[in-house]
Amino acid sequence: MPDKTLVIACGALAREVLALIELNNWQHMELICLPADLHLRPDKIPDAVEAAVLDACDKYSRIFVAYADCGTGGLLAARCAALEVEMIKGPHCYSFFEGNEAFAARGEVTSFYLTDFLARQFEAFVIKPMGLDKHPELRDIYFGNYEKLVYLAQTEDEGLTRAAEAAAARLGLDFERRFTGYGDLVAALADVSSQVYK
């Protein structure tokens, strides 16, 4: 079996994982992504991850699942444990991008988060699935209890910042931008990378 690592990632992390692979020259690391819209039905994530792991397990010496809990209520962690593969720690990407400890310490309740991916795909992953393109009158039913939109920026990109700011205005929320970089994702992938060569 080739000494290679496969990262099975949420599609919403594709750019970030590829950027880290390139930046660190992790030539032994390959990436496949599952559709990001699985987040609209988190109950389907464990089965989708398992199918991908089983499909790849005889081709790679190590597999890493680049998902956090992502709304599965511990079911993904249980499935990964059964499959003997590791995954990212934390409840979701907002948390591990900011750093799980820092995110938990903030204890924010009334913030709605965007990442680079969501700022770029706001229409496809927020507006349309919620039916706000056809029924903008539903906005306050969804977002009435939120106070601000926090854009957790992985990169310095003025265009995305403007898009996130426009998203906040569209949802009737205050806007805050926080630069996070790749947060805990860096350490998680570095750990996987280093373990291959132990």
Place this chain on the structure above:
Amino acid sequence: MSDEEDDLILDELDDGELVLQMHDDLYDGMADEIAEAVHILLKRKWTPYDVLTKALVEGMRIVGIDFRDGILFVPEVLLAAGAMKKGMHILKPLLIETGAPQLGKMVIGTVKGDIHDIGKNLVAMMMEGAGFEVVDLGINNPVEDYIEALKRENADILGMSALLTTTMPYMKTVIDTMVEQGIRDDYIVLVGGAPLNEEFGKAIGSDAYCRDAAVAVETAKEFMARKHNRAG
């Protein structure tokens, strides 16, 4: 044919046709049409309770089935709920006047740290529609608020809702506190929310996990019947 000629005159439908039309209008989230039809049925001497149960609740039951089966999605359910709410707004004062049957009293709210109230609001509305009195504590409730409300309201049922995997463990905090205070068995505890499941509901010591509003209503009815049987 002009749009005007296409319009259905609700008042010209007989009762059976009108109720079926209301089911369709609820399904399509047509709030104004629902309000108009409610007024028509009341004018025809229907009791407010019959309008509620046979037209609105039955219509929402159909919406609930299609949501469960993946035919309808959250936006459509919200529009249907908005239409039902408009109908209930007309009926509520009349139901109080006419003394419609009360099945029990529920205190409901989202748990501490959770502001997502769409599911909770749907459950509250359907419970009211089914004949329960509902005390809605709103969002982000600490354990003290739940327990104070249960005692103050002399409630039968506690309903807790959470959307986040990070907040759903708080339901156990509430139940554990009820156990510590020796009041757990005084109440029926129902839990719900997207990331929950039956296993979680059992593990935290609730009486039941309810996957949607319709299940919540049926479960509440079932537990209330058992409670009355025990009391009898």
